[in-house]
Amino acid sequence: MAAAGAAGLTVALTACGGSDDDSSSSSGSSASTDSNGATDSAGSTGSTGSSESASTGGAAAGNALTTTAEIPEGGGKVFEAEKVVVVQPTAGEYKAFSSVCTHAGCAVKSVADGLINCPCHQSNFSITDGSVKSGPAKKPLPEVKIAVSGDSITLA
Template structure:
């Protein structure tokens, strides 16, 4: 026997809701994080001993900004924003580059220059110095 007045949502309603939910999640994932304020001067990001020469580590500032710190030599470090300039995903170190897992942009570790798009802008540099065995913001 077929009921003339079904008690639950129709198949069309369920599919509409599922589609709207999927679209919302997709847009949220592509929107990236909101820009965190720059780190306060003098903030300790990481101990120099925690970053081997030629390697990178990802850190988060007290204000929530994601930063990639690369140790270029015994005493020289470079710090770059870890937020891809294309759509705000977090970049990761892969081989000799920083790579965006969302859309494939690649950036130079030494200066954040774009090596491969779709990003068109370099990763912003975070000014740092080595002080008392630690990497601190300027």
Template sequence: MSDDNGLPGAQTRRALLAGAGAVGAAVVLAACGGDEDPAGPGSAAPTAPDGSGEPGAADVVVRAADVPVGGGVILASKGVVVTQPTAGVFKGFSPICTHQRCPVSAVDGGTINCTCHNSRFSIEDGSVRSGPATQPLPAKEIVVDGDRISLA
């Protein structure tokens, strides 16, 4: 019995797929390198995401200037919603609705909103403005240092 199933080009496709699999495995192995510094000994410390290189700057989740007064920003990947109810006052809250654990999806009109079931929470203290949620959004400790806002 033939290994190519009698189809023209079957071995070519099989070779191509095998080669692609080998390349994919090599990429995965390269990405899973050790803890060594890839730049070698004596290299400079990594810079902060904002490029400042300042200590603690790597922990910055958002710039104060990026949080609108009377609104906020959802930083799901950082696990926080940062609001600015009044100028210069910043608050942090969980980005997960207390009703059925859906992620909140918008900050608008003075509330943090979950569109799964339309629960709305105050940007000032996380309290429920309208349900079905009955519990407030848990507060998250944040630190404001000039224009930098980070998790405590």
């Protein structure tokens, strides 16, 4: 029963529609995933039996997420399965935010020119603090705790 609720929550959080209701469907889509779990296209991920953390939106704390070399200065990378975007606003400074847009629950898909971008309704968020820079979103992206040890970035 709890697994069905978690699956419904995943669909509700990643779905983007014209309404703000909590109803969800069970239609699934697939997305290509690289070895770090980052994806380049929209889609929901299936349950693999791994534990999920409410504070990180999917990845268990302490699991390696990426390396510092994978996060460009002034940019970042979206990790769809973990529902997190990791950024490097200035050299050597790494931050992470939820990748769930605060406007309609769509997943942000890219980081460019110092902005985290949501393709659904063109909301844009600052890589410095997650604040709204443009679009219909009114609330900033929530910060997600990460730990950087050597060249490894993990969810804290």
